[in-house]
Structure formats: C-alpha cells, structure tokens
Amino acid sequence: MEMQRQLLSGNEAIGRGAIEAGISLAVGYPGTPSTEIIEYLARHFSGQAMWAANEKVALEMAIGATYAGKRALCTMKHVGLNVALDPLMTAAYLGVKAGLVVIVADDPGAYSSQNEQDTRYLVNFAKIPCLEPSDSQEAKDMVIKAFDLSERFGLPVIVRSVTRVSHSYSPVIINEPKHENPTRIIKDPPTMIAVPSHVIACHKRLNEKQPKLIEWSNESGLNQIFKKRGQKKGIITCGVAYAYAAEFSDDFAILKIGAYPFDERIIKTFIRGLDEIWILEEGYPFIEDIALKYSKKIKGRRSGHIDMEGELGTEALRRHLIPNYSIPTIQLDAPLPGRPPVMCQGCPHREFYKSLNEAKPTFVAGDIGCYTLGAAPPLKALDTCLCMGASISKAAGMSLQGVNGVVAVIGDSTFIHSGITSLISAVYNKANILVAILDNSAVAMTGHQPTPATGVTAKGEEGGKIDLVELCKACGVDSIEVFSPYEDKEKNTATIKDKLNSKGVHVVISKAPCILSARKKKA
C-alpha cells in the first residue's frame, strides 16, 4: 500500500486506529466530544459500529465481544464513564480475553457537559492503564498501542482524549488494517465469574500487574524528556497541553507524559537542576499532585498559579509563561453580545414548554438534552437538572415527601439511557408524578443520532424498534397520552393539568420530530 496521509480530527483518527488494530466491534453512546468516533466508524468500517442504549451497556457489549476472542472499541464522554464504572471496575479484576479499548473524551471547560471531571482519577481507581494523545497522529498510534497493551496484560485500556484533541484536525499516516481475530468462545470461570470466592485472587492478579504496567510505560517511549543544555525552567505536560508547551521548548525543558501509570522517577530525573517547573495539564492537578511530592518549585493549579477551574487553553499559558505578556486587544465600539445556546426556532420542545408553563406545575425536574435549554428565559421552565436519567427519580423523591404537582421532563434518548429504571421505581414506590417524555425521534443535543425508538441503526440501516408507549405501559404507569406539542395547545395544557392533579404515575409523550433532523431529511 502506498503511503497515504489524511487530514483527520482526533476522533476520526481514533476510529481509523481502531480499524487498523483489527477491531470486530465498535460500540458507544453519543456524548460531546466523543460522538464522531462511532459516526466515523459507521461510515468507514465495514464491520460492526453501533450505538448502545447507554455507556454501561456499551462497555458490557464490548466485554462480551472479547469473550468471543474479538477486539472491541467502546466510546463515551467523561461523564459516561460514571455510568460505565460498575462493569469497568470489575472487568479490571477479571481481565479481558482480547483487546478492549475504552475511549473517554473529557471536556475541560465543560463546553458541552454537566461537569469537567478528569478521567485519570477513575483510571487510577480501576488500576488500569491509560494513554493520552496530544494530536490526531498520536491518537491513531495510541489506539493501536492500547489494543496491544490490553492483550499483553489482559486489561481494559483507556485512551483519554479531550475536546481539543477530539475536534482538532492534523495529518495522519494511514496504514493497512490488521486482520480481525478469529472467533473463539472462551470459558474460564475463575477469570470470568466475579463471585466472592474468585474476587481476592482476581484482585491479587490485578495488583501484581501494577509494577509490570509501570515497566511497560517506562519502555514504551510515551513518557519523554526533551531537555537542552543549560535550560533552567521546565514544563511537565500531557495530552493537548503538550502541543501548547512545545511552543515554548526553546526556553523550557519538557517532560511529556503519554502513558499512565508512569514511573515517578522520571519526574525526579527531569526536575534535577531546574529552578522553576510548570505543570500544564488539562483537567485536575493529577500529575501535579505527584510532582509536588518531589519539589517545592512546582507551579500549577494545586499550587495556586493557574486557575483550578476551566480549560487551560493557549492564552492562559502565554500569560503565565511569557514575562510581561500582554494580551493583544481589539477595540470595539460596543461589546459583543453574549451568544448562549438557545432552542431552535420551531423546536417542538419550546411548544411543549409553553403548554407546561400554562399548567403551572409546582416543580419541574429537568434532564439532559436540548430540552434543558428550556431553563433559560423567556421559558424559565425548569427548576433542576443534574445528570442523565435523574429527572424522574428526583421528581419521585420530592413526591414521596408529600410535594404534589411535580413534573419530570425527559427526552426520548435520555429516557432509554437511564429513565426507564427510574420510572419503574416511581411506579413501584407509588409516587404521584407526571413524566413528560419529549420524543423528537433523535439524540438532538449530540448531533441527531438515531435512538432505539427510531428503529434506525448507527449505520442508517433498519434495526429493532422500541415502542415507547408499550414500554411505559409495561412499566405499570397509571395512564399514558401522546400529543403533538404544536397542535391544540389548550388541550395539551388541560391534559397536563389533569395529570398533575391525579394520584399515581402518569406519562405524556410530546411527539414531534426535531426541527433540524426533519429539515435534513427533506433536503
């Protein structure tokens, strides 16, 4: 094959890496900034690339594929790993039977997320390795390395990306894909059945792997020192922050961390002879807390030199690293207006909220999706939003304390992701709530991916189709009504009012396609 170079985003490069590593399955749940990995694979991988109902299910499906001897890729955003943490923790104990790589994309600055948590702490907690790329080429190479590492140690491996790696484009060399592993059904009870009698032995095996993982990371070449003679200042960095730090390599020696866990002695070696050491890492001060054990000259987030919150970004770095740096400013006649995200004109959620506001609920527990934008003026329709699936459970919790007139508002994808079990729990515990499922037949917030209720797969093919009405009925709700948010709004308000004043768990499904996906279909 002739050498070929392509301009790929980090997410596309991750997808390409997975193809070249010989995966048989790619499965994930949408979430910015990770979504485009499965979308790329759905277009470019002739094998299986699919969406699961949530991240936990995605990871369990990927683990299942490894029990058939196949390599599997699983993708999610950072908060998705909280959902998938249960299988991940124990998969580390049991080990995997073929390469399993989990891509977790963090969102420093929380541009599209409910928090800016740092995946490296969960990696550490699970005692598994993690690789962290700084550009698209590294993203591809590290995915391939991660599969080999996973098979060598029999462990799931995480590749941590961040928004700026996932969404930035840089050239990537394309190579021939490896052949997929042949199917072989694996049975090995002591390493596949997590019952108490096996746990201690599994945990011991996991602990015994730890020093070997450090040896591997030492030899991997992924933790590197770049130091020129006479340099007195240094930067310890990782991921995309390495790309920023590299701009200062004339003045600063650089230690780049690409593989975790790493041998802390590399920090001791690096800081020798340096008068000032900056720690540039997106996320929480993970490396900094280790470095602080070895030097008092460390400057970073923990030591108060860089803000603890928000994205590091390039501007902040220039400000810190170049003495007397002044930010060039452009004089404007008037300040630019703020442009917070808003609901689209004609969005069906907007019309639903108008009817809901007219019904004057006591409290509205929102959830995560485009409909969260209903919290903003002029609708001001929501009183709370926490994490995916929490609306129904929070509403039930309030109702069981005697608060009447509580509504949970949840999207179709979020309902399938983690609302169903909350609905069952509300019915079981005899809550008095109204659940409004805003069914726009898409995961609109993350880019109009299909859902199990649309019956279309990630590849755009016909899949199984889940009927939300039948599903709610099967959960035992007291009543269920479907209406269009555009039509007969007075009647919709009357229906909502009636359900708010009734005992039991009631569901209304406000059904109308997302205005953008409907337009896309027409075009």
Ligand SMILES: Cc1ncc(C[n+]2csc(CCOP(=O)(O)OP(=O)(O)O)c2C)c(N)n1
């Ligand atoms: C645990 C977790 N996974 C993924 C996401 C990313 N995400 C934000 S909203 C959303 C779903 C939105 O779809 P839906 O509920 O159908 O509402 P819509 O945006 O279509 O109105 C997803 C997947 C997240 N915030 N948290």
